[in-house]
Amino acid sequence: MLNTATVGLIYPDHAAEDDYPHAAALLGVDLPVAHIYGTDLHAVPELLELxxxxxxxxxxxxxxxxxxxxxxxxxxxxxxxxxxxxxRAQAxxxxxxxxxPASSTSFGFANAARALGVQQVAVVASYPDEIARLFLDFLAAAGIEVVSMSSADIDTAAEVGTLSPAQVLDLAVANDHPDAAAVLIPxxxxxxLAVLPELEAALGKPVLTANQVTVWEGLRLAGLLDRLPERPSLGALFTEITTDADR
Incomplete structure (x- = not known):
């Protein structure tokens, strides 16, 4: 581990939390996960409660x-x-x-895009359309222009967690936009994480994914980014590391 550096992650229910041990092994940090539970439906009341x-x-x-x-x-x-x-009040x-220091994955996306100098993005969302559009509002408030948005209309996190690497790759490739400087998968x-190299190779641009930016945001808050080796397998975000983003 990187001098036993530890970033704690609060994760809802169970779906893709095994991405975090993958990142921890690559980066040499400790990423303990605490699970909290609620209804995993992608709907406003359930998400507010969660x-x-x-x-x-x-x-x-x-x-x-x-x-x-x-x-x-x-x-x-x-x-x-x-x-x-x-x-912001939640964080x-x-x-x-x-x-x-604490933050959320949403701010991780905004800060990661800023760190990479990205202003125009395509959003490839698994959520129902109503929920995906709330993410667009959040990005707009952070000064990020969404040039295209797609919604896979998947109702629950558990269902999203069953998507194969090939399905994730297909979703991203099918819903990229030529004007987007990066693709966001929220x-x-x-x-x-395991499919990030293929995603960026196929799209020819940075890809920011939720579990990737979650780890990056935690390391940024802990002041650890400058101490990390570059990790191409975790995408452009970890090979073009900057620390000037500010939640």
Missing amino acids: GSPAKLAHGVELLAPHQPEAVVWACTSGSFVYGPAGA EGLTRVAGV DTAMHT
């Missing part, structure tokens, strides 16, 4: 024995569903409870 202060506080309690240097709420939809101001509340329930 990202509630009480749920996140329980996640912090579960992570406490690991003494993380930063904490990330590893759920994109469970943060952007609150809107830009609500998501600030999580910081207070955790006692260390669901932490989707397995993406």
Whole structure:
């Protein structure tokens, strides 16, 4: 491990959390995962409940024995569903409870795009259209222009977690846009880390995925990015590392 550096992740239910041990092994850091539970439906009421202060506080309690240097709420939809101001309040509340810098996957996307100098993106969403459009609103508030958006209309995180690498690749390739400087794939329930090299090779541009930016955001908050080796297998985000993004 990188001097036993630890970033704690609060993850909803079970779907693609095995992406995190993959990243931890590549980066030489500790990424303990605390699971919180609720209905995994991609719908506004359920997502608001999933990202509630009480749920996140329980996640912090579960992570406490690991003494993380930063904490990330590893759920994109469970943060952007609150809107830009609500998501910021959520992250600030999580910081207070955790006692260390904290953020969410939604802010990870905004900060990662900024770090790469990306302003125009294509969004390849697994969510139903109604939920995916809330992510577009969040990105717009961060100054990121979405030139195209696709929705796979998958109702639950559990279903998303069953997508194969080939299906993930097909979704991305089919829904790229020539004006997009990067492709964003926003669901932490989707397995993406192992297929990142293929995604970027096929698209010829950076690909930002939920589990990738979750890890990056946590390492950024912990001040560890400058100490990491470049890892091409984790995409352009980890080979063009910058630290000037600011939640």
